[in-house]
Amino acid sequence: MVNMGQDEPRGVRFSLPTPGPSIELTGLRDIIRRGGRREFISTQRLEFEMFYLIDAGSTVHEVDFVSYELGPGDALWVRPGQVHRWGDISTLSGWVALFPSHAIPPDVQEALVELGYAGSTSRVTAWKASTLDRTGVTAAWRALHAGDSPGDHRAVRSLLREVALSAVLLRLATSASDRTQTPSGTTDDREGIYAAFVAEVEAHYRDFHLVSDYARRLGWSAKTLGRATAAHGMTPKQIIDDRLVLEARRLLVHTTQPVAQVGGHLGFDDPSNFSSFFQLRTGLRPGSVRADA
Secondary structure, three states, X not given: OEEOOXXXXXXXXXXXXXXXXXXXEEEHHHHHHHHOHHXXXXXXXXXXXXXXXXXXXXXXXXXXXXXXXXXXOOEEEEOOOOEEXXXXXXXXXXXXXXXXXXXXXXXXXXXXHHOOOOHHHOOOOEEOHHHXXXXXXXXXXXXXXXXXXXXXXXXXXXXXXXXXXXXXXXXXXXXXXXXXXXXXXXXXXXXXXXXXXXHHHHHHOOOOOXXXXXXXXXXXXXXXXXXXXXXXXXXXXXXXXXXXXHHHHHHHHHOOOOHHHHHHHOOOOOHHHHHHHHHHHHOOOHHHHHXXX
C-alpha cells in the first residue's frame, strides 16, 4: 500500500512489494509493519480491494460511517472508493488479500453486482465467523492461502489465486443474499439489467442524475429499469440519489471542501440546488452534517 497524500481521507494505491501475481496474499501484521502504525490512524480511501479475516485480536473498523465490531473468525471487505478507518490494530493477526478490481474475472464481477456488490456501494461489508463457517467462506479462504507450489509458473500461480479468490467472494456475496432474497419470479434478464444499471450509476453518478439519462445510455426504457430495480426493493431514482448522498457525506465529513465545491464535484451547477437535494434526501443541511462530524 502506498499513501497518496496527507489530506483526509488519504488515498492509498495498490503496489506489489515484489513481482508476482496481481493478488497479494499477506498478513495483517505484515501490512502494519510495512505501512507503519501512523498509516493506520487516519481515514483512508483505497484504490484497490482489501479483504481480511482475523485469526486473533479484536477491533472496531469503520466503513462509510458504519462501525463493525470484529473478533477472531470475523472478516471485512473494503472496496475501492469506500472511506474507512482502522480501529485498534495492536492485537490483530490474520490473513489479508490485496488486489486491484480487475483481478476479479468479468463474469464474477457481474455476478457480484447482481448480488449487491457494486463497487463502493456494496451492501454488506463485514461478516461474523458463524456466517463464514456456515457458508464455506472460511474453508475457501484457507484454500486461497494454502500457498503456491514451488514449481508453479507465474501465470499458473496468478490463475490459481484468481479462481480461489473468486470462490471466496462469491460465497461471501451469496451468504449476504441469504438474508435478503431476491423475490421469486425475477428473471435472469432483469438481473442483468439491474447489474448494468448499477454499474452505470457507479461510473457516472457525477454526470447524470436523471433516470431518463441512464435509460437512454443503456438502451432500455425507464419502466424496464424500474422493473429490474423493484426486484431489489428500490426504484432507479433511489439508487441514483443514494449514490449521490453517500459520496456527499464522504466529502462533507472527510474533507474540507466548501459545500459549494462538494456540490460542484457531484454535478450540481447551483450550490442551492445541491443543498436542497441533500436536505430533501437526508433531512439535514450539508453544513450541519459537517459540523456534527
